Amino acid sequence: xxxxxxxxxxxxxxxxxxxxxxxxxxxxxxxxxxxxxxxxxxxxxxxxxxxxxxxxxxxxxxxxxxxxxxxxxxxxxxxxxxxxxxxxxxxxxxxxxxxxxxxxxxxxxxxxxxxxxxxxxxxxxxxxxxxxxxxxxxxxxxxxxxxxxxxxxxxxxxxxxxxxxxxxxxxxxxxxxxxxxxxxxxxxxxxxxxxxxxxxxxxxxxxxxxxxxxxxxxxxxxxxxxxxxxxxxxxxxx
Amino acid sequence: xxxxxxxxxxxxxxxxxxxxxxxxxxxxxxxxxxxxxxxxxxxxxxxxxxxxxxxxxxxxxxxxxxxxxxxxxxxxxxxxxxxxxxxxxxxxxxxxxxxxxxxxxxxxxxxxxxxxxxxxxxxxxxxxxxxxxxxxxxxxxxxxxxxxxxxxxxxxxxxxxxxxxxxxxxxxxxxxxxxxxxxxxxxxxxxxxxxxxxxxxxxxxxxxxxxxxxxxxxxxxxxxxxxxxxxxxxxxxxxxxxxxxxxxxxxxxxxxxxxxxxxxxxxxxxxxxxxxxxxxxxxxxxxxxxxxxxxxxxxxxxxxxxxxxxxxxxxxxxxxxxxxxxxxxxxxxxxxxxxxxxxxxxxxxxxxxxxxxxxxxxxxxxxxxxxxxxxxxxxxxxxxxxxxxxxxxxxxxxxxxxxxxxxxxxxxxxxxxxxxxxxxxxxxxxxxxxxxxxxxxxxxxxxxxxxxxxxxxxxxxxxxxxxxxxxxxxx
Numbered sequence: 001x002x003x004x005x006x007x008x009x010x011x012x013x014x015x016x017x018x019x020x021x022x023x024x025x026x027x028x029x030x031x032x033x034x035x036x037x038x039x040x041x042x043x044x045x046x047x048x049x050x051x052x053x054x055x056x057x058x059x060x061x062x063x064x065x066x067x068x069x070x071x072x073x074x075x076x077x078x079x080x081x082x083x084x085x086x087x088x089x090x091x092x093x094x095x096x097x098x099x100x101x102x103x104x105x106x107x108x109x110x111x112x113x114x115x116x117x118x119x120x121x122x123x124x125x126x127x128x129x130x131x132x133x134x135x136x137x138x139x140x141x142x143x144x145x146x147x148x149x150x151x152x153x154x155x156x157x158x159x160x161x162x163x164x165x166x167x168x169x170x171x172x173x174x175x176x177x178x179x180x181x182x183x184x185x186x187x188x189x190x191x192x193x194x195x196x197x198x199x200x201x202x203x204x205x206x207x208x209x210x211x212x213x214x215x216x217x218x219x220x221x222x223x224x225x226x227x228x229x230x231x232x233x234x235x236x237x238x
Numbered sequence: 239x240x241x242x243x244x245x246x247x248x249x250x251x252x253x254x255x256x257x258x259x260x261x262x263x264x265x266x267x268x269x270x271x272x273x274x275x276x277x278x279x280x281x282x283x284x285x286x287x288x289x290x291x292x293x294x295x296x297x298x299x300x301x302x303x304x305x306x307x308x309x310x311x312x313x314x315x316x317x318x319x320x321x322x323x324x325x326x327x328x329x330x331x332x333x334x335x336x337x338x339x340x341x342x343x344x345x346x347x348x349x350x351x352x353x354x355x356x357x358x359x360x361x362x363x364x365x366x367x368x369x370x371x372x373x374x375x376x377x378x379x380x381x382x383x384x385x386x387x388x389x390x391x392x393x394x395x396x397x398x399x400x401x402x403x404x405x406x407x408x409x410x411x412x413x414x415x416x417x418x419x420x421x422x423x424x425x426x427x428x429x430x431x432x433x434x435x436x437x438x439x440x441x442x443x444x445x446x447x448x449x450x451x452x453x454x455x456x457x458x459x460x461x462x463x464x465x466x467x468x469x470x471x472x473x474x475x476x477x478x479x480x481x482x483x484x485x486x487x488x489x490x491x492x493x494x495x496x497x498x499x500x501x502x503x504x505x506x507x508x509x510x511x512x513x514x515x516x517x518x519x520x521x522x523x524x525x526x527x528x529x530x531x532x533x534x535x536x537x538x539x540x541x542x543x544x545x546x547x548x549x550x551x552x553x554x555x556x557x558x559x560x561x562x563x564x565x566x567x568x569x570x571x572x573x574x575x576x577x578x579x580x581x582x583x584x585x586x587x588x589x590x591x592x593x594x595x596x597x598x599x600x601x602x603x604x605x606x607x608x609x610x611x612x613x614x615x616x617x618x619x620x621x622x623x624x625x626x627x628x629x630x631x632x633x634x635x636x637x638x639x640x641x642x643x644x645x646x647x648x649x650x651x652x653x654x655x656x657x658x659x660x661x662x663x664x665x666x667x668x669x670x671x672x673x674x675x676x677x678x679x680x681x682x683x684x685x686x687x688x689x690x691x692x693x694x695x696x697x698x699x700x701x702x703x704x705x706x707x708x709x710x711x712x713x
Binding site for chain 2: 004005033034035052074075077097099100101102103104105106131132145146147148149150151
């Protein structure tokens with residue numbers, strides 16, 4: 001029985017969506033050639049609507065004057081919303097080392113989120129055919145999943161609603177293309193304010209457990225040479 | 239015709255994944271496509287995956303349009319090899335496509351079922367739709383999780399024969415063992431040597447290792463390759479043994495080395511070089527370079543410079559076997575194998591366009607990449623695109639090595655220790671005398687698929703001459 005595999009963990013704080021995307025892609029390149037081990041990014045995004053490959057017409061209905069970026073991404077899934085108060089997790093894993101199975105990978109992400117929610121005494125569930133994590137009844141979505149794979153290396157991941165206004169999921173977009181879906185957060189379920197800082201270590205531990213990893217946490221600037229310098233310089237200058 | 243056309247098929251994206259949806263064609267019919275270039279994107283569950291092209295040529299015909307969902311193994315498109323006559327495409331795709339995963343988005347070994355899947359996850363997958371009632375019955379009688387059985391049927395489906403073979407092999411009743419995929423072989427004990435073991439791995443997986451372009455696609459009814467038997471459970475450590483997991487980098491190196499040996503026909507040739515002149519010039523330049531530039535003109539830099547010069551006349555040393563083509567590079571991206579401290583692994587940073595550097599520039603570039611490699615400051619671009627690699631175990635006193643080629647390159651030069659040895663030379667009167675000379679062995683491993691012995695020897699002869707008659711004006 002071999003032990004867990006070392007992986008890097010980077011807590012990046014609040015990072016603009018496109019900037020984080022650049023970081024993901026350059027780190028994923030390094031992961032894919034074995035220059036660095038599997039790497040997991042935990043962060044939050046400023047308010048942004050992202051559109052996946054399968055986003056349908058009519059999913060976006062931003063109110064005039066809404067202060068939000070719209071970004072077209074390469075992840076699977078449809079439209080979604082990110083904002084401060086949502087824990088975003090981007091595992092950059094070489095699935096050659098985790099069983100080359102995209103469904104199992106999605107189930108593993110769900111498992112990690114369910115186990116994270118359990119620490120807050122919430123019973124997250126899967127709903128067949130609706131990738132993500134839900135609470136019910138009635139069904140309320142608490143975590144969205146969307147993944148991109150290139151040469152078996154993953155980018156994107158999950159977004160767990162910790163404490164944020166969920167109205168944009170329905171008022172700005174028809175998130176995930178689900179017309180009648182309700183969205184919820186950990187805070188509104190447990191009835192108190194919950195900080196992303198409180199959830200992050202729990203989420204990291206759950207990922208270690210489910211994916212068989214042992215995180216070595218790097219300070220955000222330790223990644224210096226790991227990604228393209230301009231992005232790094234911006235991150236380091238914070 | 240069969241040898242000039244490559245099928246693109248829906249790849250297997252997991253044991254419980256039976257189908258995928260085309261989300262986007264990245265190339266259109268009639269467009270040229272390079273081997274391994276992203277060709278289309280498919281979607282399964284909430285995962286989008288790029289599928290690289292299994293061959294080089296022209297995307298002759300797209301058989302499945304965007305938005306359509308098809309089974310694993312279905313023919314998606316046909317690529318006509320470059321230079322092939324355009325051939326009339328079949329009117330429709332045969333439903334039973336070759337199971338050869340030519341377009342699988344990975345490095346392409348025929349994929350036996352995952353040897354050690356993760357513990358079953360509640361609600362995971364929809365494997366049932368994938369299993370015949372007979373197989374399901376046998377599985378439940380023997381307490382076998384079908385997901386663990388290597389499938390040889392269409393699209394990786396588990397057949398009755400597969401499950402019986404699996405039970406026969408002792409797979410039944412085995413405890414769920416994710417560790418099976420991770421043989422816990424301990425790395426060699428003892429202090430890990432510093433830089434440059436004999437072999438130089440390149441981190442990037444070699445596209446050339448994919449079977450795509452070299453192997454004509456099998457006829458549609460060909461049986462898929464038999465799956466490897468499930469790997470045996472690693473034995474528990476015995477008393478006195480210490481077991482630790484391989485790091486990701488260690489595994490990467492292990493995989494690359496093995497794959498390189500499986501890909502190239504390795505031959506090693508050894509030349510001994512009299513470094514008298516280089517030693518003298520280096521002694522002269524060293525204080526100058528250090529005072530003026532803070533750079534040490536190492537023997538490695540001299541050898542690198544002389545090698546690049548020799549490559550000019552022997553271009554196949556700086557080439558690649560791509561499918562059935564020989565691709566010669568008109569630039570030299572020189573990889574320098576660097577070991578990381580504490581035996582943490584090996585990385586091959588690349589000096590781009592090294593043909594443009596003089597001795598000073600090369601010495602500086604080598605020092606720079608080696609330092610950044612050890613400080614983990616390399617950017618991904620720094621380790622990609624090498625065309626020729628030099629490894630340097632001589633610093634530790636090694637005198638002969640048989641390095642492993644860094645794929646997809648075709649040659650790697652091993653720079654050995656500089657040793658004073660008695661050698662027979664001619665004195666001024668033409669008589670044989672024994673002299674003490676600083677001698678260095680250079681060992682070249684080359685890929686005999688492309689380079690023959692005479693060619694390699696002539697390259698090495700020129701390299702030796704470049705060093706023995708070092709011309710300061712040129713270098």
